[in-house]
Amino acid sequence: MSAAVLSGKELSEAIRAETASEAAELAAAGIPPRLAVVIATADESSAWYVRSIARAAEKAGIVCDLVDLGPDAAAGTIRETLAELSGDPVVHGVILQTPLPGGAALEDLASAIAFEKDVDGASPLSLGRLAAGLPAFAPATAEAVVALLDHHAIELSGRHAAVVGRSTVVGKPAAHLLLDRNATVTVCHSRTADLAAVTSAADIVVAAVGRAGLITAEHVRPGAVVVDVGTNPTAEGGLVGDVDAGSVRGRAGALTPVPGGVGPVTTALLLRHTVRAAARTGGAAARVGREGSG
Numbered sequence: 001m002s003a004a005v006l007s008g009k010e011l012s013e014a015i016r017a018e019t020a021s022e023a024a025e026l027a028a029a030g031i032p033p034r035l036a037v038v039i040a041t042a043d044e045s046s047a048w049y050v051r052s053i054a055r056a057a058e059k060a061g062i063v064c065d066l067v068d069l070g071p072d073a074a075a076g077t078i079r080e081t082l083a084e085l086s087g088d089p090v091v092h093g094v095i096l097q098t099p100l101p102g103g104a105a106l107e108d109l110a111s112a113i114a115f116e117k118d119v120d121g122a123s124p125l126s127l128g129r130l131a132a133g134l135p136a137f138a139p140a141t142a143e144a145v146v147a148l149l150d151h152h153a154i155e156l157s158g159r160h161a162a163v164v165g166r167s168t169v170v171g172k173p174a175a176h177l178l179l180d181r182n183a184t185v186t187v188c189h190s191r192t193a194d195l196a197a198v199t200s201a202a203d204i205v206v207a208a209v210g211r212a213g214l215i216t217a218e219h220v221r222p223g224a225v226v227v228d229v230g231t232n233p234t235a236e237g238g239l240v241g242d243v244d245a246g247s248v249r250g251r252a253g254a255l256t257p258v259p260g261g262v263g264p265v266t267t268a269l270l271l272r273h274t275v276r277a278a279a280r281t282g283g284a285a286a287r288v289g290r291e292g293s294g
């Protein structure tokens, strides 16, 4: 048996096409959607993401500003930059890349991102609302995990999902989204005593750790669905996941590839969020305009 390949290509292309047409409408209405990417890291997987965002934004007709503060930026500088972008009326979306310098916490700095511009759902307000089941942008990666499973018609309700990783960017929000879909969720992390025992009891394993090849066949129950979120740079200049695809492929029922799985869907959803954020400010401006002239 060889696991089915859960590609993100078709889904990401569909989201990008829809996003491009919404962006064109907004631009025609005088509201060109604009995303600011704040970078304070030399991390190679972040660099992959930033390149992917910039390329996809250009194709979708979204203006993308890369604000690179350097890997030694002080937390105060990052915070001020986020506050400034939040106050800039031509910017509709703001994302702060992780990891952050000097152990700064994303959830602390991201509180400087205005709620309506928090297109990667990183601020405590967005995350709190997500956990409470209230409307907010979900972190694009966590949303991509569920969107990719939905796209491939994988049932979530009543199934046991093990999420490996508990970051604010992926693990925790992915657990909330899966819970919202009536999965029974276990969250694992670096102190989990027997990782293989937990993950091999699950129907769905989501790996979001950042360690190449951590998840091997012994972590996976025969026929389980495995979602590989990891994007680990290789010495050859490529990307590999957290899943040892060579061994897991022969045991899992389905597996997302890296590259070409969760990554492209993440990028597409971030751009969709940006366009939706722009549409909302546009709607508000139009209302103000009507009220002003009426």
Ligand SMILES: NC(=O)C1=CN([C@@H]2O[C@H](COP(=O)(O)OP(=O)(O)OC[C@H]3O[C@@H](n4cnc5c(N)ncnc54)[C@H](OP(=O)(O)O)[C@@H]3O)[C@@H](O)[C@H]2O)C=CC1
Pocket: 045, 046, 098, 141, 144, 164, 165, 166, 167, 168, 169, 170, 171, 188, 189, 190, 191, 192, 195, 208, 209, 210, 211, 214, 229, 230, 231, 232, 262, 263, 264, 266, 267
């Ligand atoms: N494809 C995509 O769209 C995206 C990919 N990524 C990639 O996903 C990966 C994870 O990213 P991110 O969540 O930001 O990373 P973080 O470093 O913030 O979090 C990693 C998590 O993995 C846990 N962990 C570390 N070692 C182990 C272990 N041996 N066993 C079990 N758990 C472990 C950590 O536990 P603890 O909390 O105890 O330290 C932590 O919760 C990275 O490769 C990143 O590049 C990220 C976002 C989007």
Ligand SMILES: Nc1nc(=O)c2c([nH]1)NC[C@@H]1CN(c3ccc(C(=O)N[C@@H](CCC(=O)O)C(=O)O)cc3)C=[N+]21
Pocket: 045, 046, 048, 049, 051, 052, 095, 096, 097, 098, 099, 120, 122, 140, 141, 169, 231, 239, 258, 259, 260, 261, 262, 263, 264, 266, 267
């Ligand atoms: N606040 C924050 N949110 C993140 O979501 C976040 C982050 N910080 N820091 C870095 C990691 C890493 N990450 C990736 C997303 C997509 C690809 C991606 O699109 N990869 C393509 C390959 C690259 C390409 O060909 O475009 C693929 O998997 O097919 C890679 C990496 C998001 N991250």
